[in-house]
Amino acid sequence: MKDVQSNKTTIPALGFGTWQLKGDDAKKLVSKALEVGYRHIDTAQVYENEEAVGKGIKQSGKGRDDFFLTTKVWFENFADNFADSVHSSLKKLQVDAVDLLLIHWPHPDLPLANYMEKLVEVQQKGMTKHIGVSNFTPELMREAAKLAPNIVTNQVEYHPFLDQSKVIQTAHELGWSVTAYSPIAQGEVLEDDVLDKIAEKHGKNEVQIALRWLLQQKGVIAIPRTSSEAHVADNFDIFDFELSDNEMQEIFALNAQNKKIVDPEFAPDWSY
Template sequence: MNFINVKDTAIPALGFGTLYLDDNTALRMVGAALAEGYTHIDTAQIYQNEAAVGSGIKASGIARDKIFLTTKVWFDKFTKKDFLPSVEESLQKLKTDYVDLLLIHWPNPDIPLEETVEQLVLAREKGYTKHIGVSNFPIKLVEQTLALGADIVTNQVEYHPLIDQTKLQNYLRSKGIALTAYSPIAQGEIIGNQLLKEIGEKYGKNEIQVTLRWMMQQQDVLAIPRTSSEANLKSNFQIFDFELTPDDVAQIDTLRAQNRRVVTPDFSPAWD
């Protein structure tokens, strides 16, 4: 397993995401992920599976301090009145006293960022989380968050070979902030990509494994692929026994020119 060192903390570079997993599937897959060797688990309030994720962690028998657990506060809970109570509810569902990383999930222009960031920092001060971060923030909002004194460790955004996040990635790196890639295989759109297939054939790997390996070789990049298949879960973890050449990486980088987003809700901010 690779680790990314951000602000004096080591985060497992490859995590397991739980977006769209119902309770039964989340319980099964979190258990399978931990048994396979994953130690980084990602969920969110809006996924509505925090209780199942917590049960999966408990049932694994793995000590809580051996797992890096992330959850996210949904943007309708960003006010001073709602933020901390929502985090307390998340902790109760997750059956833990703290998470390792707490993110504010998408920007909300209807609630002052100052109010939300104040509550995020307070959640850390109260011991509800060890680290804080944001999700789906363009550079302008990351700058504002930092100016408000929030020492964030990551910005979780859509990132895969078919999207160009170079500008955001370079900015985050300059600030010592990791980029966490959700939808790292473009929700399946990279499957069948001829270039990725050809590169994978050299190593006996598939397009998904090549893509995840490409991410693992980038500075300060974390990835949280999600799957409901135990076979795919195992396959996604089998990416630490080979290394892409600089030429492989350069070829994969050319796919960014497509700049194809797969996550485009109506409330998306103006992207970089």
């Protein structure tokens, strides 16, 4: 298992995403992921599964130092309810602090300084070890870095069909990592011929190739999601082979498609 270093913090490079997993399913899959060897779990207030994720962690029997836990503050909680909402997340997750707390999306109206200050405050209170952002453009990343010097990551959509070189370059400049969400393009990598050809050569599948491609990039973390116990194990089985420079470049060339999958109406202007 690989780790990523970012702003003097160590983050396990392969995490387990939990969006859309609910109740007993979420509990079972989180427990399974920790059993298989994942040491990084990603949830969010808006996924409405923090309680189930907490139960899954408990069920796994893992100690608090055995996993890196991330949650995200939903933007409707920024104005009046920031610290209370984080307190409630910790209670649901059954932990005293998370490892990483993210601003889930930049607020469409509130000034950045307003909620970055609250993020730093909850960190100072010990509710999270590290802080970060999500869905931030390069411009917002630079503004955020001035307001909160110890940010460790920007979690953004990133898979073979989307060019995120500007976000990655900015992250390198700031000493941050980039966490790739929807890292297998919500399953679309399974349809791609280039990934299929490379997969066949390595005796792997397209999902494993896409995840390996992400993890071979400097400072990149990936958090695939699955509702299948078999896929949990398959997606972790990516540490026994390596993509060549040529294969890496072939996959990078797929980003000409510029396919953005997650694009809600409150998203910032992605034209960077």
